Amino acid sequence: MQRRRIVGGAAAAVAAGISGVLVFQSVSGSPATSTGTDAKSGPVKADTRTAALRSSGDGRSASLKRDDVKPFSMLGVTWTDPGARALGTVQVRTRAVESGRWSTWVRLDGDSGQGESGAARGGTEPAWVGPSNGVEVRVSSGGATSAGLPAGLRLDMVDPGKGGVTDMEPAAFDVEESEQPSPPSDPAEPEQSATATAEPTVSDEPTIEPSVSQTPGEPASPSSTPSASAPPTMTASPTPTPSSTAPTAPPSTAPRPAITSRAGWGADESISPEAPGYLPGGKVKAVVVHHTAESNSYSCADAPTVVRGIYAYHVKQLGWKDIGYNFLVDKCGTVYEGRKGGVDRPVQGAHAYGFNAETTGISVLGTYTDAAPPQAAMVSVARIAAWKLGQYGVDPAGTATLTAGDNGRNYFGKTWAKGAQLSVPVIHGHRDGFNTQCPGDAFYNQLATIRSWVAGPVTGLALKSLAGTGTSGPRYYTKGSVTVNWASTTPASLVKRYELLIDGKTAATVAGTTTSAPATLTPGTHTIAVRAVHQSGKTATTPAATVIAETTAPTFTTKPVLSLRTGTVNTTAVPLTLAWKATDSAALKHVRLTTPAAMTYGPTTNSAAHTAKAGTATTWSMTAYDQAGNTATASVTSTPVILKETAAVKTGTWATKTSTSYLGGQSYSSTSAKASLTWTFTGKSAAWIVSRATTSGQAHIYVDGVKATTVDLKSSTTKYRDAIWTKTWATSAKHTVKIVVAGTSGRPTVTTDGLVHLP
Secondary structure, three states: OOOEOOOHHHOOEOOOOOOOOOOEEOOEOOOOOOOOOOOOOOOOOOEEEEEEOEEOOOOOOEEEEOOOEOOEEEEEEEEOOOOOOOEOEEEEEEEEOOOOOEOOOEEOOEOOOOOOOOOOOEEEOOEEEEEEEEEEEEEEOOOOOOOOOOOOOEEEEEEOOOOOOOOOOOOOOOOOOOOOOOOOOOOOOOOOOOOOOOOOOOOOOOOOOOOOOOOOOOOOOOOOOOOOOOOOOOOOOOOOOHHHHOOOOOOOOOOOOOOEOOOOOOOOHHHOOOOOOEOOOOOOOEEEEEEOOOOOOOOHHHHHHHHHHHHHHHHHHOOOOOOOOOEEEOOOOOEEEOOOOOOOOOEOOOOOOOOHHHEEEEEEOOOOOOOOOOHHHHHHHHHHHHHHHHHOOOOOOOEEEEEOOOOEEOOOOOEEOOOOEEEEEOEEEHHHOOOOOOOOHHHHOOHHHHHHHHHOOOOOOEEEEEEOOEEEOOEEEEOOEEEEEEEOOOOHHHEEEEEEEEOOEEEEEEEOOOOEEEEEOOOEEEEEEEEEEEOOOOEEEOOOEEEEEOOOOOEEEEEEEEEEOOEEOEOOEEEEEEEEEEEOOOOEEEEEEEEOOOEEEOOOOOEEEEEEOOOOOEEEEEEEEEOOOOEEEEEEEEOOEEEOHHHOEEEOOOEEEEOOOOHHHEEEEEOOOOOEEEEEEEEEEEEEEEEEOOOEOEEEEEEOOEEEEEEEOOOOOOEEEEEEEEEEEEEEEEEEEEEEEOOOOOOOEEEEEEEEEEO
């Protein structure tokens, strides 16, 4: 709907020099009587009421105080001359029926000069306020003008009646015959209890724009030639069928979205009996996006009621022949048929002053200055735009050259004369062709995204994962079966299909709502990509991923093997080292220890520290995995054996020491040089266990009769059961280990707890 902001950052001209302040307030009255029924049973009748505003003697202000007004849910301020405009501010606040609380002040857009053929009155945009029984209105020029108020100022209230959306069939060209409706009310209807003073005659009133009797670019209807002071009487007559009067409905390159018909939202066709009009050129050249500048707090279940309220306001209060928008969308994405005549035909609406003859209008219920509509609503806008433009071969990403039906100025200050050629984006905001904030800053900033959604190709397309594969560097590996997962930023409803490409050829095709597909690969190297086909036919393809399918298992080139290591020894925890070596012909992923504990090691790890219980056989099982998921297993079993000091053959003097810190509660200690202990065993790994302190000395170690090393037992802290020296052989065999006290000067003591070995 063409509108102009008259408040905030976009003060624009609306009615002829509105100045002063008017106040209207009501108290609670009797409940509204609804004559409507459920939409499935028939049309829902809207109840409209008006209250004239009392004008001051100087014509600069008006006021009216009313009591006992029935509840209503939508309101607007109107005036007699549909072509009159002025500088000023219109604000309203209402009292909720349920809570009794007053709302904050809401600014109304002025909507004079809409371009509707035969409009009876000018007025603001309607505001949805929800069930209310009190209202206050203030109109002021803020000192911007000395002109008087336009004639016939009044408050218009609408109760849209009860009923919900139950008919979800496609919109139909269907108008019921009905009794002759009442013309739009003039000020001071019989319902009012207060009497308005006569409107003042302002001799110095500035020149205002003439009443609009014909839409720029729209042929005048023979039955729509009213004057501002005498609204036309509309005589009900059957609407001609599309087959006899309507242009043909061309097929579209885009699918048609679900559209709730006028019957579905409960349109009372008896108030709009005129035949629909169609674009003179028979072609939609552009889409104009609007918001209705109402509250966003409505529930989606109540959206049909909001649509009925707009319909009643446009027709019964402003004297239009029908609702102005071609389509309406609620915040949940439900699409509603607007102006009748066939949703698939080029119906001429009244929504974009000067450009109605070449465009279709889509309006989202609510105001979107600070926040954009929910994605569901924007997707529906995109789908309608795609469908309508697809009927006429118009590029949604292009620009349209429109012929101005009248002089104009847009929100950005650009002006033009009647007949000028104006270049605008094919999908553009109302503000591009009229001085209004519509569709709101936040929504306007999303129009580029909507154009991208409509025009294609699919954006943000990317492979997300290849389930059933492993990765090494940039390559994927699998045994053969994979599931490809992808994502895109284009809404699924605008995607025609996805194609899974294997080695550049289509291997699977899925719907646009699907984002995964399985595939089975033969052994070898392959490329995998996903191609998205937009509903426009444009395509986008992900970068290809390289996938190697192979079934060769990894190999343990070194089977798991155990050896003793240094560290503190307990009967339940003998320090061990587990070593292995695994390789793979393609790419090793990891090696897992499954028993006696669960551990996972990277592909380059070949050993790990563990402990085992002495005297108990333990099996160490390992599984190697490659990136494709192939596996190989190997294991080793071993039993750590502790040989106490008493099991050694001793020479020299050794004293027995007792303490719970020693293995078995005792140890041997000697300070005599050349005193020795010798253990004989069969095994492949051995470790000498000692106790250490600051006074500990040195000892010589002989293996199989040959001196192997000298170790120093000195420690800054006291340590018990410390495996200080180890020796491992390639195979198990009989060995001897002999320790000899070195007799270190000043600290000769050597204390031993025995020897541990692996058979």
